[in-house]
Amino acid sequence: MQAILSSWFVQGMIKATSDMWLKGWDERNGGNVSLRLTAEDVTPYESDFYPQPRHEALSQPMPALADCWFIVTGSGKFFRNVQLDPADSLVVLQVDSDGKGYRIFWGLTNGGLPTSELASHFQSHIVRMGVTHGRDRVIMHCHATNLIALSYVLELDTAKFTRELWEGSTECLVVFPDGVGIVPWMVPGTDTIGDATSEQMKHHSLVLWPFHGIFGTGPTLDEAFGLIDTAEKSAEVMVKVRSMGGKKQTISTEELIALGKRFGVTPLEAALRV
Incomplete structure (x- = not known):
């Protein structure tokens, strides 16, 4: 099992999305959550990262978030399934140094993008x-x-x-x-x-x-x-x-x-x- 699955931020996202679904707030693929991380948060789990992170462009530049790390729910993912397959439902990404795009380092194992x-x-x-x-x-x-x-x-x-x-x-x-x-x-x-x-x-x-x-x-x-x-x-x-x-x-x-x-x-x- 990947070590990152037991990290505080993955476990936290599992609990939050499960609680939100149980509340009836997030039917089907409704709802989305993002948590800003620090380099210190993610460094212990670098061995679980993709060797060649996929790059995606942002719809508009976000230079204020340059180099920031996030864990985010995936687009089209059902909150009720996050606890069953967090590696497919969540994504750890880092915004580029120029804020024009981001790289996907972990998650979305079956493809896809972060929340719309x-x-x-x-x-x-x-x-x-x-x-x-x-x-x-x-x-x-x-x-x-x-x-x-x-x-x-x-x-x-x-x-x-x-x-x-x-x-x-x-x-x-x-x-x-x-x-x-x-x-x-x-x-x-x-x-x-x-x-x-x-x-x-x-x-x-x-x-x-x-x-x-x-x-x-x-x-x-x-x-x-x-x-x-x-x-x-x-x-x-x-x-x-x-x-x-x-x-x-x-x-x-x-x-x-x-x-x-x-x-x-x-x-x-x-x-x-x-």
Whole structure:
């Protein structure tokens, strides 16, 4: 067995994708995950690398990611199968020194490419590297059922959508005080939606793709998963509240402010004013 299969990053991707599928967020080949690695992370497993790594061009240059390593889910791969065959479902790649392409060092044993949302992931990685001074290393996208459902009935406004989720569960303001960014509906797998998503990632760790899914980020796979899980749980609560006739009482603005002070976070001001 290849040593890389027992590495923390391959095992982490197996767990994350399995958990996401079990949650019902990633039907068929839906969803994608990328984790930025360091040279120190991958060096112990060089003996498992392809002797002649395949080269692929990027749809646009990414010089800010020059020489960066990533492990990414593959395009068209089913999350439910990652645990069965991680070497076919995942890919370890390194961006070229000029940022114009990348080389595949491990994975995709039956051929194929990294996720079709690679441009969106890379554009968001660049932004989050800057915003968090390199702390955020994960971009996670999934089709979280209740967040998608709410995108059909709530106004697609960052402040209003965020406020609804904050009121859905007390922990939400603490977990994502920066709120949920929203982009218009766009064709997925394009540089255009990647640009729009990364623009929202400058201000928000969660970005909603209406009628499609959610993007989340964080320093670890657990943190990114937990962020989405928290928002999705609140969305589920609010879907049920609406089915029961709507709110009769809720968390007040004053209580949200007090919550932020207690946990030392700064809530999105626009969401407090709704």
